[in-house]
Amino acid sequence: MKPDPWEEKLRSAAARLNHDAPEGLDQRIIHAVARSARPPARPRFAGPAAILFAAACAAVVFYSYQEAAKPVHAPAAPIALAVPAVPVQPEEAAVPITTELLQEDPLQDEADSVYSDARSAVSFLAANFLPATPQKSG
C-alpha cells in the first residue's frame, strides 16, 4: 500500500522535532524515585519522647488506682447524719454497726440506706394511721 504523503510529512517533521532530554534528567528521576521509595525517617527524639510519654501514662494510671483504692469517707457522712434523724425503734439499734460496714461498699451503703428509710416510713405510717388497740371497758 502506498504511504500517504501527508502522514509521511508529519512523521518526518516529528522526527526532526525531537527535543533532547536535559543532561542528568534520568539521574534526577532515579533519585526522586529512590527518595519516594524510602520510608520516612523517624525524628531522632521520637524514641525518648515515646518512653517519657509511656512513663507519664503509667504514673497517671498508678495515681488514679491509688486514689480509687482509698476508703471513701465523704459519702458516709450524710448517712451517719441521716440515721439519727429517723425515729429509732428498739430493733434498729444495729444501725451504727451497719453504717460502719457500709463505708467499705458504697453500693451496699446506698441499698441499706433505702432499706432503713423504708422501715422508718413504715413505722411512721403504722404509728399514725393504724387503729389503736381498743380499750376494754370494765
Added chain:
Amino acid sequence: MLADRLQPPDAEPGPEAGLVRDALRGEAEAFNQLIRLHHRRIFNFLHQMARQRQDAEDLTQQTFLKAYHHLARFDSRRPLINWLLTIARRTALNHFRSAGKWAEVPDDLASPGPSPAHAAEQRERMDNLWGRMRAVLSRRQFEILWLRFGEGLSTAETAQIVGLTQTHVKVLIFRARQALGKGESSS
C-alpha cells in the same frame, strides 16, 4: 505474587517484562534501567504537550514516580512505553487543568544541533508544520496526531492511550486533516 500476575501464560513477553518483574521484586536497579530506557521519549512527548522545558522535566519525573508506585498494575502484554505514555498524558492533562494553559506559549528551542544556525533554520521550518497544527487543532486532536505520527503508534495503541475507540481516533484524525487543509488554504 504480583510478578506472577504480570506474565499470563498466553502472553508474549515484552522486551522489558523481565526488568519490570525484577523491579516488582524490589530490585531498584531494574527500575533505574527502565528510566534510562524511556525517559528521553517521555520527555519529548511531554515537551510537545507542555511546550515548556522545565514543565516537561517536572512532568517526566512525576510520570516515572507514578509508574514506580503503580507498577503492579502494568499489563505486560502491552509495551511499557505505551503505559508510560498513558501516565504521561494524564499527568500533563492534570497539569494543564491546574495551570489553565495549553500550548499558546512560545517554545524554548533549547536542544543543541550539529550546527546552531542550520539547526535553528531546520527546526523553525519543521516546527512550523506542528506549530501550525497546534494553532489550528484542539488539544485532543493535536495529541492524537502526535501519538499517531510523532510517536509512531498504531491507531489501536493511540486509542488505548487516549481512552477512545479506534473509530473515534480515525474520525478525529480525519477532521484534523480537514481543519489543517482549511487552515492552509485560507492562509
